[in-house]
Amino acid sequence: MTSPPIDLEAEKQEILRRYRGLLRAAKLSKSRADRRAIRKAFDISLEAHKDMRRKSGEPYIYHPISVARVVAEEMGLDTTSIVCALLHDTVEDTYLTLEDVEQLFGKHERDIVDGLTKMSGVFDPGTSAQAENFRKMLLTLSNDARVILIKLADRLDNMRTLDHMRPDKQQKIASETLFMYAPLAHRLGLYSMKTELEDLSLKYKEPSNYELIETKLRKGKAVRTRFINAFTLPIRRSLAEQGVAFEILGRPKSIYSIWSKMQKQRVSFEEVYDVFAIRIILESDAELEKADAWRTYSIVTDFYQPNPDRLRDWISLPKANGYESLHTTVMSPSGKWVEVQIRSRRMNEIAEKGLAAHWRYKQGGKDESKAASQNLDNWLAQVREMLDGGETNAIDFIDEFKLNLNSEEIYVFTPNGDLFNLPKGATTLDFAFRVHTQIGSRCIGAKVNHKLVPLSHQLTSGDQVEIITSRKQKPKEDWLGYVVTASARSKIRHALRDEERTIANDGKDKLRKWMRRKEIAFNDANIESLIRRLKDDSPHALFLRIATGGLELDRLGGFAVERNNLIWIKTPAARNLVAKAPITQPPRKDDVLLIGEGMQKIDYSLAKCCNPIPGDHVFGFVMVSGGIKVHRQNCPNATNLLSKYAYRTMKAQWTSRTAKQFEVSLNFTGIDDVGLVNAVTKVISDDMHVNMRAISFDSADGTFDGRVSVLVTDTEHLKQLQAKLLDVPGVWTVERVDEG
Template sequence: MIPAETLTALVAGYNPESDSGLIAAAYEYGLRMHEGQFRSSGEPYFSHPVAVAMLLAEQRLDDATIITALLHDTIEDTGSTYSEIALRFGDEIAQLVDGVTKLTNLELSSGQNAQAENFRKLLMAMSKDVRVLLVKLADRLHNMRTIRHLKVEKQQRKARETMDIFAPLAGRMGMQWMRDELEDISFRILNPEARKSIIRRFVTLRRETGDVIPKITDDIRTVLAQAKVEAEVFGREKKPYSIWRKMEEKGESFSRLSDIYGFRIITTSAIDCYIALGAVHKRWAAVPGRFKDYISSPKSNGYRSIHTTVSGRDGKQVEVQIRTQQMHSVAETGVAAHWSYRDGERFENPFAVDPFRWLSTITERFENAEDSDDFLEHVKLEMFTDQVFCFTPKGEVVKLPKGATPIDFAYAIHTRIGDSCVGAKVDGQRVPLWTKLKNGQSVAIIRAEGQRPQPTWEDMVVTGRAKSAIRRSLRGEQRATQVRLGREIARVALERVGKKATDKALATAAKRMGFDEPDDVLARLGAAEVTGKELVAALYPELVRDAGKPDHRELSGPIVIGLGSGQEARPAPCCSPIPGERIVGIAVRGKGVMIHAIDCAELVNFEEQPDRWIDLRWAESHATADRGVQIEMVMANDTGVLGRICTLIGEQRANITNINFTDRKPDFYRMIVDIEVRDMEHLTHVLTAIDADSDIAEVRRYRSVSPTVQPTTSG
């Protein structure tokens, strides 16, 4: 295991102001907390946090990040707590360690919806402090480097998670070297035969042509010397996974694949970058369509470089990247450059992007996605794709992923512009909306009022923002159509039973069927997810009862179950319980057993006499008998309303035995109606049917306030 002195010396080498004592204290604390824990390889567990800290130190990061790396598993895997870390090492480090712990607990390789939600949480954690993710990425890289000690199934799961989430995140943050290594290790696990085949082809190519990298490197240096450009030149073979991905995307064999070699020219100034570009293009033919200037139009993570592909020695196509040393620093460390040190001081790289501003831009875009599928698709599109830079007619730059169309361009400017797009001009020429945009093109969107997104657009766009907006609009239009159709279905269905599809009726139906608003019911009707019969049944269930079902009203068998031998029971007038609601019996001298609803207010008078309580329940055979209840309603004082409500109650197979007006006003009547119903379900049907009438302001079950039954000593 790497000793503490090695780590502190490495950090002090680039940051003499480093608090070596605090780093050493964190080392000792982590070593003690992880004592007795071992990795799958058999090594002491603490060797892993130390290796993670070394990785971050190699990136010249600050003390807080290094200490967080040493402690990043203490809260999760040991008896350490947030409070203890804050007390020993400060709030900043405690918050970072807590952030890494939360990221570790996210199961990113779970099902699609859970994965999207967890990734959303990951981005939110990142937005507080990007160093949390830097530690997590270094943690994942070291785990991948030592993954051979895990079971095959776990290796594959971790490799897939790395390929889907962590590798593209590293790339999105500008840490391309880390992305390349994470992808290569994952590729070796997920598709070992493909990786071996790429390596064998490289070996064969070297045997046939020799090692061309030193030769091309020398050629470039000669060209730059002639142009009087002082620069460093490096050459390399592309990584196996990068080659494999190009083969899959282009459907070409290895022998036909171009630019399997890459070269970098590191100059001292931006002017020299363009002089070097001119010298390279003068010496070798540029490949059309393979030029990108990220110096004049940087990526959102601060990346700046010129990319060009030329036909080099023996006609081989090679990619050349040209940048300054400062640009190269950002290209190597990405967002991490914000915290890096050089020559003992925080290195103020003018090209390093503010990580908090960068994160706020991507999280805002991700949060625009409406559901989990949209969100995950948006995330992956943002991270996996390269970018093209196009211009508005006013010269403003619009960044889009590769393969973007004018529709993507329109939505990138504003949703309203995208929705009303009817055409586009690229460099002054009218083009189809499915045209793929290229770097440097000027795009003008042609709009028309009243235009709406078309279903075919979804297949033309590649950005998550455009896809989400199109789907949202299409869903809105589809819903409007379904609501119109559903309203007609509701009208016809209710007219068949002599009712009207009023707003009040539809609102009541929505409540009964568990929907938020009437349009939800209508949309389901229009989509054939709910039938007209179901709508009628929700409002007037008695009207759709099976005509062949006998309507028994005779009482057979006992009323309730739970009475003792010879005991008789009758409903208490205070609450008038009916079958379907919970009941309890109270023994009363000279009156037998009074049946109360379990929520009856009178029961409070018997709380101190538990011996008089009898556990009762309604007999199922009693459900067909009629029981008297009272309902209270507030009804509009209009001609014919009372007659219509009485008819309505009769249609629900309930019998009216008395009507008592308790309040008469010029515009409304309040009255209590005595009716007979079978059970609670029947009463609910009656109340629902009445409530659906537009002339009813209020309807509820009514329980009278009767004189309190005086407690007695026996029953």
């Protein structure tokens, strides 16, 4: 079947009509410079895309014009944004380069178009390359928020014109939109855009359900209009009598929100709780916004009974994305629930255009709610912190970001009355890091509503939280399981990286001193030689292994020194000096190292990095320098050894309980009190008859940290001791320490 002939003249007229519509939307009649810039971008885009057509067969230029119109009309962004929207596909799809964009328009335009170009293609949550692309786009939040706003406008136009795509493409793009772009629009406060993206996504993902709800809403429009007019009539009269300037909008809930409620509540369309909603927009001065909103609330509830469980005050406590509004749900005379939203004109603009309005207010220095502005800035700062945690792989990053996009919020207080908003499910440790990185890093517990709670305690709205810190506390790997906010997780990972870097520097110093003794030059060539010989991944990995006891330099053999350079001897006899248990013959899978009395013929030793004792689950690690090191399976170095050097590991088990004693260190935390040290030592020496090697306590701000080294026979003996110590009043935690 041949396509109908293209009417080029009609297309030319349509392009001109759409361009004029863009200019009207941009409201730039007073600025000749703005019109020139937009005309220039339009001409370049028209020329660059002149031979390109969309899947519908329409000229491609329709798309950039439509995106630019969304940016101008629905977001109210500036000339630079409109120019970049017109150019957003040129670098990716045509001969135009970023250098051309910079030369023709400037560096700002180049950077924005560059950010948009990086975010090309379809996002698939299971594809790390596309996840990484999405991450790159979010990085632009740190530099210029207009990139992400234009990208959302681009996505909205693509969804509006999805009819001409193949069904599989429609499904993929709709899924991606629902998975990430709609929640992102919501989090950025673009509620109108979020609603349209959700509805369009549902249209292609659940066409029959979409059609069902859309049909019912369309058929019920006349009835709904009469109902809303009757419902709002007394409110209108009362507001007018009191001299309040207002606008009332009646609307049904969105198709997607109705469908979501039908799914969650397992009900039919007719049983959905509150299909009806009205919005009262007040023409209030900034200083009277809050008072006018509550006055209007009083008028509404004079006529209709409110549901006390459905009152939401986002004027006093704006959402993290800057959203401000007063919500209530009231019962109509006919027995239907109606949601009522009350807000000022300024609040409505923020609610509809979100980050776009916020960005515009900040650029123009206009008046904006301080609390709303601060909340949005705080959220953007948290996104940047999350993005800075570069060690997270892209898929994990998307999961974390998605969690932070969709979560509901709770509000908690400090003892001084300062208010913090956190995602639902946040813990005391999340709160500690939200207050300050240093407080989070030193947190050992908290008092919630004056009761002691652990780090993992989940907070609820209205909690008063006092964080308890200790100077000796450091972030631990298991803390990652205690937090839900990406910001806290990023800070913990950053601290763990710093700690690992410190340990690696110790290993580097040990290697430098050893090389000095052996008259070997401490340079890149010799370090690389060691890395190749010992099969490490990097200098960092080598230094870390030396610091944690995974490599004993003094037992290293099979080398010579020539002019301060490390030379490896290749004779078979010399190779035996390198390792008594050569790594060229790794242990067989069925080999088991038996540890215990009478086994001294085997050259093994207990690793000092984790101090294993009988009863611990252990494994053996064949050392390059000879012999076998026995590690606990939960040793801090176990993951590294088992993942990188699995061929050098072997099963190990204790042969029997023994009368021999092993040194173990324990850390304490708790409330400082008179006689606490005596109580602890009494339990250890008198009650448990355990020998102590060393004990130290340090107290500050009403809490204490302590460490004691004791001699125990096995893990069962150790558990009994820990249980007894936890019974001492004031003792919170008793944890085994890995290092000796």
